[in-house]
Amino acid sequence: MRCPHCQSETVVKNGTRRLHDNQIVQYYRCRRCAHTFNERTGTPMARLRTPSTVVEYALNSRSEGMGVRATGRVYHKSHATILRWEARLARQGEAWSPPAPEGSEVTLEGDELYPRVGENLPPL
Numbered sequence: 001m002r003c004p005h006c007q008s009e010t011v012v013k014n015g016t017r018r019l020h021d022n023q024i025v026q027y028y029r030c031r032r033c034a035h036t037f038n039e040r041t042g043t044p045m046a047r048l049r050t051p052s053t054v055v056e057y058a059l060n061s062r063s064e065g066m067g068v069r070a071t072g073r074v075y076h077k078s079h080a081t082i083l084r085w086e087a088r089l090a091r092q093g094e095a096w097s098p099p100a101p102e103g104s105e106v107t108l109e110g111d112e113l114y115p116r117v118g119e120n121l122p123p124l
């Protein structure tokens, strides 16, 4: 694991958070620049404000031949948003994170994960 901020390899584990779908996300802390980050930082899923399932479905629709404007109408996004998602994924290729299970609503914003529910979780 390498720090996405300074590329240092001197990172230490900094705890985990459990999403409400029981997915465990490992957090890390960089000893050089002191940034914290998680496994998704730097992937196409980081910084997205749309649930990853919506992005996945929309891009699946595109790959099935649906037009970009039609896809935008179906998922209530602008066609510019659809194109931006496609560009992200095209750049990142294999870096796509495991898709969130259906029904989960993981909101990814900034460098952290903010599950909409799950703040009252028991200690790990």
Ligand SMILES: [Zn+2]
Residues within 6 Å of the ligand: 003, 004, 005, 006, 007, 008, 030, 031, 032, 033, 034, 035
């Ligand atoms: Zn760093």
